[in-house]
Amino acid sequence: MRHSSFRRASVLRAAAVGAVLALGATACGGDGGTSGGGSADGDLRVVLNSQPATLDPVVGARSDQYIWGTMVEPIIATGDDLEPAKDGVVTDWARADPTTWTFEVRPGLTFTNGEKADAEAVAASILLNRDGEKAILKSYLANVKSVTALDADTVEVKTGTPQYNIPNLLTNIYLMPPKYYAEQGTEGFTAHPVGTGAFVWKEQQPGRSVSVTANPDYWGEKTKLPGVTFTWSPDAAQRLALLRSKAADVVFDLPPAQAKEASDAGLDVQRVKSAMKIVGFLQSDKPPFDDPKLREAAVLAVDRDAIVASVLEGQATADAGLLNVKPDEQPAQAVKADPARAKSLVSGKVTIPLTYPAKKYTYIDEVAQAVGGQLEAAGFTVKYNPVDYGTLVGEVVGRKISGLYLFAGVPNVAAPDYFAHGFLTSDSITANCASPRFDKLADEALEKADPAAAQPLYDELNTAAVVEQHCYLPLYKQTFSYATDGVTGIRYTALNSVLFDRAETR
Known part of the structure; x- marks a missing residue:
């Protein structure tokens, strides 16, 4: 049954490839056929x-x-090891005490509109991301209590409780011209971005x-x-x-x-192992996955290795964890596919809505079909629900979704908390498996002195959410290909x- 689902996915993919090939090289806003590298x-x-x-x-x-x-630069640069680096806008930082950080800003920077890109601008950019009504990172900055420019080149950040990953977070916050942004707002800035x-x-x-x-x-x-x-x-x-x-x-x-x-x-084709992972989220507060037995059955039914090999043609890395954020990291404990046990846990007719962002990610439609085929082999009835990405985000954030949905996790910060507070806690983006235990573990991890001290707590959190509660179905980390x-x-x-x-x- 599993193999027939993969054959169906391959047929769908072949049909899609055939259709797009028929379109040829029609215009998409390019500047025509200039020969050699670069435009005219x-x-x-x-x-x-x-x-x-x-x-x-x-x-x-x-x-x-x-x-x-x-055009716009992050406050802190990211090194080749995916950790914060000191060769960008911010050149150094120190932790004065468990809740106080100071950051040294490169002197003499200006935005392209002439505004000073100094400590005041850095402080304003952090607060803009914490307080902006539609700021996408505000939940990550909730523990930041004050941000102050001590002088032209020094910024002080104070947190309510200890938080080891403040430098990591600043690699994902971009330096904005405060006066210009206040005048223009998001629409004006989009019409003419200004940066350093x-x-x-x-x-x-x-x-x-x-x-x-x-x-x-x-x-x-x-x-x-x-x-x-x-x-x-x-x-x-x-x-x-x-x-x-x-x-x-x-x-x-x-x-x-x-x-x-x-x-x-x-x-010239370049293939890059990405930290972006495709994850199945099981909505545990609504039927059918308010039943732990059915969550376990669904997770055991899906063979991620087979999906990577057959649907993605090996151009991905099977991934069994949620908080292992770097490309080659794997979790301390994982769930392995067990179709026979999955089938034994399903009795009667159980319908699973399977929602996914149609055509958003490489072969995501075919991956959804493959996942659905494996669930059907375990005895579930699958109701496929392809939607556009914006609709899916609205349903997730609005808590209007049920069943299983496929969503990409993009750790723009290579630290486990980015997913812990993004997907696991009660105030997270998905909150599909809210638990006081998860909140407690995530908060305790942040209060540790450094990433090494926090890692055992993240291992415990990942095991509880993925292996014990079966609230998440990690599938694979994407391999991105581009050509020049x-x-x-x-x-x-x-x-x-x-x-x-x-x-x-x-």
């Missing part, structure tokens, strides 16, 4: 898989930072493209690119066709079939950000 004016031409919803880092999903990350980055705003053709140009006054190593022009197409075959026809220089998010085609065509034609120096990170400032075209 030398801009790097980048094709993304979707149009950004906003260019405001305070309210925007981190998937949109491909564009706004060229290696690129500055150039222009936007609504619905078609966004362009940035090199910042001649950048404080760091200046880019060799004249600029970057971003366009988008949700069709992977079309993105690849644009690259092959030399109408693009870089295309992102290539599924395995298109990545192989690009490689066979002699293009004559471009070097792009830095794509495991935290799903990309840096273009060192890129060069032939």
Whole structure:
């Protein structure tokens, strides 16, 4: 039964690939077929898989930072080890006592509109993310009680209780020009972002493209690119066709079939193990998964290794944990598939709504079909519910969802608390398995002196939520593929950000 579900997923994928190939290389906002690297004016031409919803880092999903990350910089840089680094806007920090941190800001920085990018701006940016009505990181900053610029180059952050991961959090908070943002708001900022980055705003053709140009006054190593022009197409075959026809220089998010085609065509294909994981969330406060026995059955029914091998063609890493956030980390304890036991736990007709963000992630529709087929083999009746991503987020946040839903966890901060307070606690984004025990463990972990001291608590929390309560069904960590034609120096990170400032075209 399991193998028949995979055959069905393969047929669906083949049909989808055939359909998109038929579309060819129709225009998606690019600038046509200029030969060689770069557009006629030398801009790097980048094709993304979707149009950004906003260019405001305070309210925007981190998937949109491909564009706004060229202009706006994080308060603290991230090193190759995915830990906070001291070579960015903030150059040093110290913990004066368990609840007090000080941060040293690089002196002499200015925003591209002339505002000072000093300690006052850093403090204002942190508070903007803590207090903004629609700020997406506000729940992570709830313990921050005060942020003060002690002088032009020093910021003090005080927390209500000890919190070891404040530097980690600041790698995901971007330096915003406080006066400009107060005047413009999110709509005005999106129309013309201002930052301290290696690129500055150039222009936007609504619905078609966004362009940035090199910042001649950048404080760091200046880019060799004249600029970057971003366009988008949700069709992977079309993105690849644009690259092959030399109408693009870089295309992102290539599924395995298109990545192989690009490689066979002699293009440069890069595959990066990502920290982004696809997870099944079981809504434990509503039928059918308010029954622990049925949660266990659903989790035991799903063979993640088989899904990675058959549906994703090995271009992912099977993952059995929730709080193991770095690409190659695995949890201390895990649940292994046991279809026979799963079937023994299901009696009578049990219908599972299976909701997923249609076409949002690589092969997510086929993955949903494969998961559903395995659940059906265990005796469940599956009601498939494909929705657009925005609808899914609204249903999750509004607590309107039931059954099982597939959702991506993107740890823009490579620390376990990012998922602990994002998915596990009672005030988290999902709160699908709220428990006073989970809240207590997550809070105790943050109060430890450092990540090493906190790790045993995160192991306990992961085991309780995933292995004992069966509230989460971790599936895999995504491998991202992108292709270039004559471009070097792009830095794509495991935290799903990309840096273009060192890129060069032939």
